[in-house]
Amino acid sequence: LADFLDGLFNMLSDTNREIRQAADSALSGFLREVSVSTVVEFGPIVSILVLQCHSKERLNRLTAITWLAELIHHPYSGGDALLPYHAEVLGAIMRCIFDGEVEIRLVAERTNNDLLALVRDTQGAFELSPLLDTLTGELLGKDDVPTKMAALRWINMLLEKRKSDMNEYIKDLLPVLLRTLSDPSDDVVLLNLQVLSRISLNQKEGVEEGNKSDAEEAQFQMVLNAILSLFATDRQLLETRGSLIIRKLCVLLNAKSVYIRMADALSSYETIGPEDGPETDETDSLEFVSTMVQTLNLILLTAAELHELRGILSRAFLESDRFPISRRKKQYQSSHEGAQVFAGLFKCWCHNPVSTFSLCLLAQAYDLSFALVKKFSELDVTVGFLMQIDKLVQLLESPIFVHLRLQLLDADTTYHAPLLKSCYGLLMLLPQSDAFRSLNERLTTVCNLRDNLGIKPSLLPEDEMTTIISQKGLSFKKLLMRFDEVIAQHKEAKEASQSLVFGEVQQEPIEPGRLVPSVAKSGLMNQFSHKDGSDASQSSSGVYRGNQNVSAQFSPR
Numbered sequence: 001l002a003d004f005l006d007g008l009f010n011m012l013s014d015t016n017r018e019i020r021q022a023a024d025s026a027l028s029g030f031l032r033e034v035s036v037s038t039v040v041e042f043g044p045i046v047s048i049l050v051l052q053c054h055s056k057e058r059l060n061r062l063t064a065i066t067w068l069a070e071l072i073h074h075p076y077s078g079g080d081a082l083l084p085y086h087a088e089v090l091g092a093i094m095r096c097i098f099d100g101e102v103e104i105r106l107v108a109e110r111t112n113n114d115l116l117a118l119v120r121d122t123q124g125a126f127e128l129s130p131l132l133d134t135l136t137g138e139l140l141g142k143d144d145v146p147t148k149m150a151a152l153r154w155i156n157m158l159l160e161k162r163k164s165d166m167n168e169y170i171k172d173l174l175p176v177l178l179r180t181l182s183d184p185s186d187d188v189v190l191l192n193l194q195v196l197s198r199i200s201l202n203q204k205e206g207v208e209e210g211n212k213s214d215a216e217e218a219q220f221q222m223v224l225n226a227i228l229s230l231f232a233t234d235r236q237l238l239e240t241r242g243s244l245i246i247r248k249l250c251v252l253l254n255a256k257s258v259y260i261r262m263a264d265a266l267s268s269y270e271t272i273g274p275e276d277g278p279e280t281d282e283t284d285s286l287e288f289v290s291t292m293v294q295t296l297n298l299i300l301l302t303a304a305e306l307h308e309l310r311g312i313l314s315r316a317f318l319e320s321d322r323f324p325i326s327r328r329k330k331q332y333q334s335s336h337e338g339a340q341v342f343a344g345l346f347k348c349w350c351h352n353p354v355s356t357f358s359l360c361l362l363a364q365a366y367d368l369s370f371a372l373v374k375k376f377s378e379l380d381v382t383v384g385f386l387m388q389i390d391k392l393v394q395l396l397e398s399p400i401f402v403h404l405r406l407q408l409l410d411a412d413t414t415y416h417a418p419l420l421k422s423c424y425g426l427l428m429l430l431p432q433s434d435a436f437r438s439l440n441e442r443l444t445t446v447c448n449l450r451d452n453l454g455i456k457p458s459l460l461p462e463d464e465m466t467t468i469i470s471q472k473g474l475s476f477k478k479l480l481m482r483f484d485e486v487i488a489q490h491k492e493a494k495e496a497s498q499s500l501v502f503g504e505v506q507q508e509p510i511e512p513g514r515l516v517p518s519v520a521k522s523g524l525m526n527q528f529s530h531k532d533g534s535d536a537s538q539s540s541s542g543v544y545r546g547n548q549n550v551s552a553q554f555s556p557r
């Protein structure tokens with residue numbers, strides 16, 4: 001059959017209609033005979049069919065993919081006998097999946113599903129390398145969604161079927177998957193994240209029980225580090241897809257583990273030594289950490305996928321005696337877990353002051369939030385900083401902080417005074433805006449209620465304000481010291497960057513009335529501009545409506 005099969009396929013594209021019909025009839029008859037034959041030489045036949053799947057003629061491609069579908073279902077030896085050629089067959093199927101003809105695409109999709117099931121269910125041995133070469137080539141070389149989705153399903157299946165063997169190819173596979181995260185299709189990105197999640201949970205078979213968790217954690221950390229590195233080099237991806245990627249990871253994996261691991265990984269961006277090379281800018285690195293923390297914090301406060309993590313943090317500093325005796329032990333354990341998560345996030349969250357403050361509000365650490373808001377006077381109050389506070393005030397009106405709004409009614413409690421001062425601290429930082437008026441009206445209502453009830457605020461001495469935090473094994477002073485250290489690190493990096501720019505400025509002649517180009521490019525005159533480069537005055541119609549000269553108000557004299 002192999003000797004004249006290729007000739008018959010070539011006749012399908014003959015200009016004579018009768019020859020085409022005769023060739024098609026002959027091929028149909030041979031296919032019926034092959035389907036019931038007990039002995040078939042698959043190698044030569046598969047090579048011819050794969051070649052015909054790449055033909056320019058529609059009938060050639062349709063007939064070839066139909067033959068491949070029948071061979072996969074061969075009742076006698078089609079299953080395992082095709083395993084040596086599965087990479088070639090898969091490549092031909094992938095070519096037909098994005099074919100311009102609908103009929104060919106449908107046959108190719110069914111054939112792909114059948115081949116995937118064959119490989120998944122087989123007990124026979126097969127080589128992974130040819131398959132993975134074909135799949136990675138399809139991911140990198142094709143732009144259509146169906147082909148990429150099919151390739152990702154294959155990789156996901158192989159990770160599930162051959163866990164131990166696939167670990168050998170992870171280092172080569174990971175860069176391809178990370179590149180696919182930039183795909184414009186959300187479906188491709190979401191399926192890609194499923195594959196990355198399976199890699200992060202993969203572990204080698206045969207590892208001793210005591211080392212299994214370490215191996216799994218190493219894989220987990222490797223995937224998260226790779227994603228963070230991608231965000232660091234591709235800020236556009238962070239802005240457009242960062243939220244989607246992180247939320248999906250929190251669904252597929254444990255949200256608490258994702259956040260703790262990411263916080264630990266971001267800490268490695270703090271210190272940059274000479275060995276990192278002259279092209280490494282500490283200011284850019286710290287700016288990335290701050291942006292990443294802001295992104296993670298916004299997801300934490302708004303995404304439904306992180307409801308459980310928010311619950312853990314909200315119980316971090318609750319006093320056990322506020323609960324019935326039957327629930328105190330469980331509450332103590334939950335509170336201890338929340339305090340540990342809070343401490344792990346706080347260390348990284350310090351890179352963004354507003355995010356740190358909101359984390360304290362979420363965890364109900366109001367003494368700490370009041371101490372932080374007093375330190376905001378030492379920061380450079382930029383328009384970007386004020387916009388973050390404006391956004392936080394809007395979030396305070398959301399269901400996430402309903403517990404905080406109700407706690408404003410508890411005027412006779414010890415935490416009411418630091419909570420109220422924390423909110424008033426935000427109010428004093430805001431310029432006259434919609435957010436200012438919204439928060440001011442709420443706080444005025446609370447104070448009027450306290451005055452009408454005749455309740456005097458219950459204040460704690462300075463040395464007793466940190467009791468609750470200390471009971472959870474955390475140090476109030478060390479937390480504040482960590483905040484001061486990070487802020488100082490950002491300040492030093494910014495001053496070093498500015499001194500470098502000013503050194504370049506001094507080498508250029510300055511004409512009267514002209515702005516030095518290097519200063520204009522460096523952004524020193526736009527330190528209150530948005531991170532995306534837009535001028536601060538452009539935001540007056542958004543966050544600060546009614547303040548048309550907001551950039552002039554906050555610019556240095």
